[in-house]
Amino acid sequence: QQQVKQSPQSLIVQKGGISIINCAYENTAFDYFPWYQQFPGKGPALLIAIRPDVSEKKEGRFTISFNKSAKQFSLHIMDSQPGDSATYFCAARTGTASKLTFGTGTRLQVTL
């Protein structure tokens, strides 16, 4: 019930391509869905987040698409760049930040 399932585990995309990472959840009480980006040797950092009352949120090249009925959400990275190579974690939360449940992570590699 508390799990967030993330796929794929790893992803290789050519420079300029679109990277897509998917997450699914079961707990309908989740009310906040952030994505975190983690570079090697660094801690995760908030990238973008969405609430379930909207179906899409865009910040620059990063877009979250949210499908409430399917209980799925995804991260799209447009015009992927080598600097986007990192591990991406989806997460979901009820209430305060202490209830954040993370996915298993997707290691993205953007090739030249």
Added chain:
Amino acid sequence: ETGVTQTPRHLVMGMTNKKSLKCEQHLGHNAMYWYKQSAKKPLELMFVYSLEERVENNSVPSRFSPECPNSSHLFLHLHTLQPEDSALYLCASSQEGLDSPLHFGNGTRLTVT
């Protein structure tokens, strides 16, 4: 110093050792967290402190002992660890309230031999 600082960055310890991980946040936040990050697993929430009181302890073995002396500092005391405890230990902080993001440190890479 800005953000969340963790020391040491790397730690190798034997199973009979006692060591401590330190975390300091310079963001004025009122909540601090310890997470465990292992390969191919979700980040595991270990402990949460809000206003210096422990508000969550997710069934963590007693060989891990947290301490939060004030809202800016958090420690994780380690003793008689097992090899499976080898992982990246991440500290985070946040300001309690809706949509307040977690701010993570860069972690301590712990190896138990």
